[in-house]
Amino acid sequence: MATVMQKIKDIEDEMARTQKNKATAHHLGLLKAKLAKLRRELLAPTSKGGGGAGEGFDVTKSGDARVGLVASYEFTTLTCIPGVIVYRGAKIQLLDLPGIIEGAKDGKGRGRQVISTARTCSCILIVLDAIKPITHKRLIEKELEGFGIRKKDKGGINFTSTVTNTQLDLETVKAICSEYRIHNADISLRYDATADDLIDVIEGSRVYMPCIYVVNKIDQITLEELEILDNLPHYCPVSAHLEWNLDGLLEKIWEYLDLVRIYTKPKGLNPDYEDPVILSSKRRTVEDFCNRIHKDMVKQFKYALVWGSSAKHKPQRVGKEHELEDEDVVQIIKKDFCINIQDKEHFGLGISQFSSTHIVQPNPSVGSILQRT
Known part of the structure; x- marks a missing residue:
């Protein structure tokens, strides 16, 4: 790790010595690329000791979603x-993480x-001190930028190319990006990339990480200062000490997680409103619902009955592609389990009649069994 840190320092020193102009733009671009790769190495899992847990904290993921709390307070959480x-x-699941201090991108304060x-x-919840929120906000954003997580200063699509383009122009690129x-x-x-090449890159690299700026200690500032903080985007004011607006914070977390609750209904019983199945709003089909319960349920799926806002009538019979809405009730109907036998005595069963939605051709010597599909 010391070798990687030395390489990073050498590149940063070279970039500081290099004047910025058209002649050095390409060289600086290469240096930035190398720097990004080295910083990515700092985040890569180590290969010591037969597959360790890597550079992250060894915390088992549990629950329906995971929320991380990050602040710039030094050494309050180790x-x-x-x-x-x-x-x-x-x-x-809530993870209270150590604070991001100045120099975290270089490994200080367990930043990696x-x-x-x-x-x-x-x-991600970025916790800011209401007394100096902008200072902490800039510090955290600067350190995150060192890990390749950057907030653009200006909006819009910046399109550059090192070759002659015959397939793509700025308007085409903007149109594709706008679609996403x-x-x-x-x-x-x-x-010389095509539109399909650009789409493949976007599909493979898109990651959405919602972030909420939680401004703490609002009990220590004036109402005028609080009104100024209202201009912050994605902001939620709280006082952990006096427990002010904690319900509002939970509501905002729920909004940003963008989850939906689906209730199960066993045949002949009332819906289970105590233990919903939690799905992402981006993956909320009946098939996603089945996979969330058990991976084999899709194989046994025949159709589903749905009550709720996604159903046109109560209940509606739907297939696997049907998209569910928050607080829908779902009952899964499985395929019939049946046996088709040519020689009943061979199996020692006294069964005289069988019915099935699927028939398997019997083997003349041993018969056949049709299991759930």
Whole structure:
């Protein structure tokens, strides 16, 4: 690790010595690329000791979603402290991570472990001190940028190319990005790429990590200062000491996690409203619901009965592709389990009649068994 840190320092020193102009733009670009690769190595799992846990904290993932708390307070938390909160029937794992201090991108304050663990979360809470929120916000964003997580200063699509383009132009790139709701991006082409090439890259690299700025200690500032903080995007004011607006924070976390609750209904029984199946709003088909319960349920699936806002009538018979809505009730109907036998005495069964939706051709010597499919 010391070797990688020395390489990073050497490149940073060279970039500081190099003047920025058109003649050195390409050289600086290469240096930035090398720097990004080296910093990515800092986050890569180590290969020591037969497959260790890597650079992140060794915390078993549990629950329906994972939320990480990150702050810039020095050494208030020295390791990852996990917890679980149940909200609207969902089990949400909370990870209190060590604070990101200045120099975290270079390994100080267990910065590499913090970022590695944060990447596994469904949502990040960046906790700011209400007395100096902008200072902490800039510090955290600067350190995150060192790990390749960057907030663009200006909006829009920045399109550059090192070759002559015959397939793509700026308007085509903007149109494709707009289709994916990407409005801020730096796109660089190093070969004569097609629209399909660009789409493949977007599909493979898109990662959405919702973030909430939690401004703590609002009991120590004036109402005028609090009004100024209202201009912060993705912001939630709280006072942990006085327990102010903690319910509002939970509501905002739920909103940013974008989850849906689906209730199960066994045949002949009432729906189970106590233990919903939690799905992401981006993956909420009946098939996703079945896979969440058990991977073999899709193989046994015949159709589903759905009650709720996604159903046109109560109940509606639907297939695996049907998209569910929050608080829908679902009953899964499985395929029939049946046996088709040519020689009953061979199996020692006194069964005289069988019915099935599927028939398997019997083997003349031993008969056949039709299992759930």
